[in-house]
Amino acid sequence: MNHPQLNRFPKYKKRGTPQSYTTDEQSVKVEGKHIKLPKIGWIRMFQELRFEGEMIRVTISRTAHRWFVSITIDTGTPNTPRDTRGLPVIGVDVGINSLATLDNGTHYENPRPLKRYERKLKREQRKLSRKVFLSQNWYKQKRKVERLHYRIACMRLDAHHKATTEIVKGASAIGIETLKVTHLLKNRTLSKALSDSALGGFLSKLKSKAATLGIHVEEAAEFFASSKTCSNCGEKKEELSLSDRQYQCVSCGFTEDRDVNAAINLKNLAVGQMES
Ligand SMILES: [Zn+2]
Known part of the structure; x- marks a missing residue:
């Protein structure tokens, strides 16, 4: 060629x-x-x-x-869609506390590697700033900083790949949300945590792996309130603070982990879309 x-x-x-x-x-x-x-x-x-x-x-x-x-x-061989009969439709809620939560209650831990290495990184970067620019010792220190950045990226990637592969393997279709992080980025602590989680990268890996296996991914519309809606009766809350870890419905009394509730809503959306 x-x-x-x-x-x-x-x-x-x-x-x-x-x-x-x-x-x-x-x-x-x-x-x-x-x-x-x-x-x-x-x-x-x-x-x-x-x-x-x-x-x-x-x-x-x-x-x-x-x-x-x-x-x-x-490789010359076209991807053949996998047989997904008997596998469930899975709703996936992504977030900072758990990297991903499935509607069946499975949580994938968020390694937040930057948070873990933040102090070490700062220290090494400070050391770098004190070296003579472009000197042998400066290059040596620069390599140290680069290696740390690389390790952080690897940890993040590893967690993303493990979770997305596992999710895609066990699903016949997947429901996900559309990330709308712009309003969250104003909050400094939150924006740091968000970029450390790289949720966009997670969802794009999930989508591309699903595409390879021929699994449909239903993306909720941006205004879809996956967190605020009761997955049991459809009642929508006006206010839901990020610190509310439990979803409690005032209408039907349904109580569930906040992320699981969101994941169930995303699953229901995907199921509804498949049926229509
Ligand atoms: Zn309810």
Whole structure:
């Protein structure tokens, strides 16, 4: 396969910008755990290729002083929708306290890695600011900071991938909310917690994994009040503070964990949409 847009003269990049380049499949060879890169030669990889098929493009990038190679492969086999008979429709509520809550009561813990490493990160960044700019020690310290950022990102990604894979595997369809965080971002503590949770990234992973398996994802309209509505009788509360961890319906007396109640509403919405 030919990708002419890739066969152009390499762009010069500034120092300090993310370091990466993409090359076509013709200049790269992979054998087992080894990869041959142009100019550089054979290099050992951390793991073997997990897919068979035609290599389309190869991107080499550096993050936190580690080199990564990302290989796009056309496996030639179209994704066949999975048999989901017997699997339930699942409602997923995302949040800060629990990363995700399912209508059946399953909670996925939110690792909030930034919160955990915040003090250490601050300390290392302070150290960096005291080094002589671009000196050997400055670079050394910079790598330390980069590695910490990388570890934080990895922890977040890991939690997201584990939860989304598990949810998608057990569902025939999924109901989710549309994130509307703009009004929450004004609150500083909350906005920090929100960006640390990266809920948008979580939902997009969930959606893409569901799409791969051919599972329908129903996204609630932005005005859909998943938290304020009683999942038992449909009564809608005017006010619901973030600190109310329990949902209590004044109309029918229904009591449920706040997030579970929201997840049930999202499930019902998805079920209703599937039936109509
Ligand atoms: Zn009710």
